[in-house]
Amino acid sequence: MATTKPTTVEAPVRGGVRGWLGRLSGMDRDRLEQAVVGYAFVLPDLIGLLVFIVGPMFMALIISLSDWKLVGEPQFVGLRNYETIFKDPKFGAALGRTILYTISFVPAVYTLSLGMAVLLTRRSRSNNFFRTVYFMPVAMSLVVAGVIWRFMFDPGNGLINELLAAVGLPTSQWIGSVQSAMLSVIIVSVWKSAGYFMIILLAGIQDIPGDYIEAAQIDGANRRQVFWHIILPLLKPTSFFVLVILTINALQAFDQIYVMTRGGPAYATYTLLMYTYEKAFREWNFGYAAAMSVALFAMIFVLTLIQVRYFRSGEVKA
Amino acid sequence: MHKTPRQILGISVWYLIAIVLAIVFAGPFVWMVSSSLKPANEIFANPPILISPNFSMKNFEEVFRQAPFERYMFNSFLVASTVTVVALILHAMAGYALARLEFPGRRLIFIGIISTLMIPFYTILIPLALLVKQLGWLNTYWALIIPAIPHAFGIFWLRQFFLGIPQDLEDAARIDGASRVGVFYHVALPLARPVMAALAVFFFLANWDSFLWPLVAANRADMRMVQVGIQSFTGEHGNAWEQIMAASVIAIIPTLLLFFSLQRFIVESVKMTGLKG
Numbered sequence: 363m364a365t366t367k368p369t370t371v372e373a374p375v376r377g378g379v380r381g382w383l384g385r386l387s388g389m390d391r392d393r394l395e396q397a398v399v400g401y402a403f404v405l406p407d408l409i410g411l412l413v414f415i416v417g418p419m420f421m422a423l424i425i426s427l428s429d430w431k432l433v434g435e436p437q438f439v440g441l442r443n444y445e446t447i448f449k450d451p452k453f454g455a456a457l458g459r460t461i462l463y464t465i466s467f468v469p470a471v472y473t474l475s476l477g478m479a480v481l482l483t484r485r486s487r488s489n490n491f492f493r494t495v496y497f498m499p500v501a502m503s504l505v506v507a508g509v510i511w512r513f514m515f516d517p518g519n520g521l522i523n524e525l526l527a528a529v530g531l532p533t534s535q536w537i538g539s540v541q542s543a544m545l546s547v548i549i550v551s552v553w554k555s556a557g558y559f560m561i562i563l564l565a566g567i568q569d570i571p572g573d574y575i576e577a578a579q580i581d582g583a584n585r586r587q588v589f590w591h592i593i594l595p596l597l598k599p600t601s602f603f604v605l606v607i608l609t610i611n612a613l614q615a616f617d618q619i620y621v622m623t624r625g626g627p628a629y630a631t632y633t634l635l636m637y638t639y640e641k642a643f644r645e646w647n648f649g650y651a652a653a654m655s656v657a658l659f660a661m662i663f664v665l666t667l668i669q670v671r672y673f674r675s676g677e678v679k680a
Numbered sequence: 681m682h683k684t685p686r687q688i689l690g691i692s693v694w695y696l697i698a699i700v701l702a703i704v705f706a707g708p709f710v711w712m713v714s715s716s717l718k719p720a721n722e723i724f725a726n727p728p729i730l731i732s733p734n735f736s737m738k739n740f741e742e743v744f745r746q747a748p749f750e751r752y753m754f755n756s757f758l759v760a761s762t763v764t765v766v767a768l769i770l771h772a773m774a775g776y777a778l779a780r781l782e783f784p785g786r787r788l789i790f791i792g793i794i795s796t797l798m799i800p801f802y803t804i805l806i807p808l809a810l811l812v813k814q815l816g817w818l819n820t821y822w823a824l825i826i827p828a829i830p831h832a833f834g835i836f837w838l839r840q841f842f843l844g845i846p847q848d849l850e851d852a853a854r855i856d857g858a859s860r861v862g863v864f865y866h867v868a869l870p871l872a873r874p875v876m877a878a879l880a881v882f883f884f885l886a887n888w889d890s891f892l893w894p895l896v897a898a899n900r901a902d903m904r905m906v907q908v909g910i911q912s913f914t915g916e917h918g919n920a921w922e923q924i925m926a927a928s929v930i931a932i933i934p935t936l937l938l939f940f941s942l943q944r945f946i947v948e949s950v951k952m953t954g955l956k957g
Contacts, residue, residue, distance in 0.1 A: 400783035410830030421807035501939035503889035
């Protein structure tokens, strides 16, 4: 809505450019001023993006086509690094673990945060309190979350094992064993993210017009039916966004894994990004590491496209 | 008002679930603080001790004696606040130009900026590290600050906001003789305060929490940011969990303060960044 609210605006001091612009006719002068100011305003950020994001992206492609180590000159080797990727069993295994992590993490966070959002949809004082509590892990970095949970997951007398033992449940080696390390890492990641996505889904649910839900209730729909037939379909755009972001996050999980297990024990949590990091900054093999990072980028890109397609086709059906 | 037994059962189950979840989410915070105040021999006590009778701040003194945590905190403060301030200024300028000023190539520039959002950080990590090394920035504030500033996301959100400013407000200022820069500074910028506040919280937290880039770019003891500091402290102090927990408490105090004082803004920033993406 266009308001005609009166505003008081102080006339700013005339700049030097204005004096020079004064000689042009009104229309031209304004167009020129817009162009000059426009470019001047955009330029600093544009240079930053070009130098620190776009440039490095092209550099990554070039590095991935070369044999580039810490010592010696970089050598152009064509697609050899990519050929090596296909034959590298460590890459295949790391990719497998990354996929396992992703297909566990994404549905777990989505289900939990949606459940929490539904649980706390109504505006009330107690709901506000619970929301704040569930949202608290957002105030913590992944590094600190990883450190605390590593402490609580101590295979000997960690808090989790003591609590499990106290209620008569079996204890676990958690991050200490090959079987349970990945699960431990996933638990921490879910714990850290659920509250954040709860807020997004909650906002999505609250955007659904109350009339729809009331109409369904008048028609005799119970809560479960309202959830499945009203809330969930109307929440689709938000869900789509959340799932895409979660997938992208999952494929690049790093901080908590680095802090909790360093990819161990016996490579049980050695994901693609861990592998890429170690290749680049432990083995100083930049060429191969860059090729892996480009490959991971390509995978995420394709996966995102598939997700977009899937949700688009769903929209047509609905 | 009377409730049927069924309703009472429903409410009880609701509260039970809500409280169990609350314990799961808040528990680790409580345990971290509790452990940071305990002597070493009570860390793995069985049954667990929540509030130690031997409660003391000794672990905190020990942490500061063993690692320069004040330095880590200072580094993080300096980097996170500089990035936040500079990024907000630059993004507001760029967002304003892209939303309210006509100039050749504007659309193309905007599309170009938005498409950088597709580039994930890990793909540019290696070239960025090599670039920073080439510039001689390793283990300097430059390496931590400059590459963290450009980000299409902030530009995009401010542009969206500036698009929504009523034309009348600008026109009124223009008639009063304000230049384009004047309109930006005196009209648009004050209106953008809430959006900028939400973005500021977002940028500050993102930089305070960032780990991978500081790990690669500045891992010398005096240049570590706090997350890298925590990680290295954990590595060097193996099983001194009471000290590691004290260090963790130190590292999250600023973000917790921010969280509880600006919770509204944080929730706003999450919604803003989350919705309509």
